[in-house]
Amino acid sequence: MxxxxxxxxxxxxxxxxxxxxxxxxxxxxxxxxxxxxxxxxxxxxxxxxxxxxxxxxxxxxxxxxxxxxxxxxxxxxxxxxxxxxxxxxxxxxxHAQLLEDRRTLRAVESALRDLDPAAAPGAGAGGMFIGPLAGKLGLRPATLRKWERAGLVRPYRDPRTGYRVYGEADVRDARLVHQLRRGGYPLEQIAPLIDRVRTAGGLEPLEAALRDWHGRLSARGxxxxxxxxxxxxxxxxxx
CATH class of the missing domain: 1.10.1660.10 (Multidrug-efflux Transporter Regulator; Chain: A; Domain 2)
Incomplete structure (x- = not known):
């Protein structure tokens, strides 16, 4: 050189x-x-x-x-x-940030293993309102509303009250978005991944993204x- x-x-x-x-x-x-x-x-x-x-x-x-x-x-x-x-x-x-990013990746993989890939869309008996879901994820309700506008989560609207109700699949999508955001993925890259998860009815489409994430962390190291x-x-x- x-x-x-x-x-x-x-x-x-x-x-x-x-x-x-x-x-x-x-x-x-x-x-x-x-x-x-x-x-x-x-x-x-x-x-x-x-x-x-x-x-x-x-x-x-x-x-x-x-x-x-x-x-x-x-x-x-x-x-x-x-x-x-x-x-x-x-x-x-x-180096500490790289270690934290590795921990985040492990948390994402753990969260994905815990998710139910067969969850049906819509709000069932176990649906959650926006406040409790935001609290569970450690987010502000405004963040969930932003994700909804971006098409990343699609809560059911109660026709009587107009309240957002998040079914099992909606909670799954919110958790996926949350973990991928922690991993540094911008919303425009997350959207097609979420769409593929919905279409496939499972989490297999994220395997390539996780491999890429591992590769990027290794390259940084x-x-x-x-x-x-x-x-x-x-x-x-x-x-």
Whole structure:
């Protein structure tokens, strides 16, 4: 990736950008954001970068896939400001979030195993009103109404009172939406999954989504390892 840089070599923004698919302006923006150390300037005001800046850029780009752009920026800024402990804390936070996401996935899988795939639509004797269902899921009733507008849940309306009544299948759908939202899925991706569950009369259509979720978590974990290796190399080079 890029040229074999020698210590003390003077580099332009375009030299750092080359090989990363970046523009020279992006490199300058990264410096202004604190992702790269501050560059020296020539008497004419041109930036002068070094192999250390090239290493910083590689480190940042390696951190982004595992930690996200915002966290990676904060990590690099902390390192460049000489606050290694803050950088390590931020790394720990990302790992803690990944662990929480894994726990959420396990909770989703557990919830799916507990759901009754044969539940019939509509409101039976065991129907629930919106308030108790929202309380059971730890949501606000407004959230359930939003999901209803998006077609994710379809409660029965009592013709006498107009109250929403959630039957077994409706409760199943609400629980599925809740768990998938916790897993980071946007509503527009959840809607076709719920439709497939309804059409198939079971939960098998979600198996592909769960495999994809597992894959994304594993990819983040691997990316964090790669980012950690680059960060360690950058810290060593900084001294």
């Amino acid at each position: 890029g040229r074999n840089l020698q210590s003390g070599e003077r580099l332009r923004p375009v030299d750092l950008a080359r090989g990363h698919g970046l523009s020279a302006q992006a490199v300058r923006n990264y410096e202004e954001a604190g992702i790269l150390p501050a560059a020296d300037r020539t008497p004419h005001g041109y930036r002068v970068y070094t192999p250390l800046h090239a290493r910083a850029l590689r480190t940042f780009l390696a951190l982004v896939p595992g930690h996200g752009h915002q966290a990676a920026t904060s990590i690099m800024r902390a390192v460049n400001e000489g606050s290694q402990q803050e950088a390590f804390r931020l790394v720990d936070e990302s 691997r990316a964090m390892l790669a980012g950690a290796a680059e960060l360690d190399a950058y810290l060593r080079e900084r001294g």
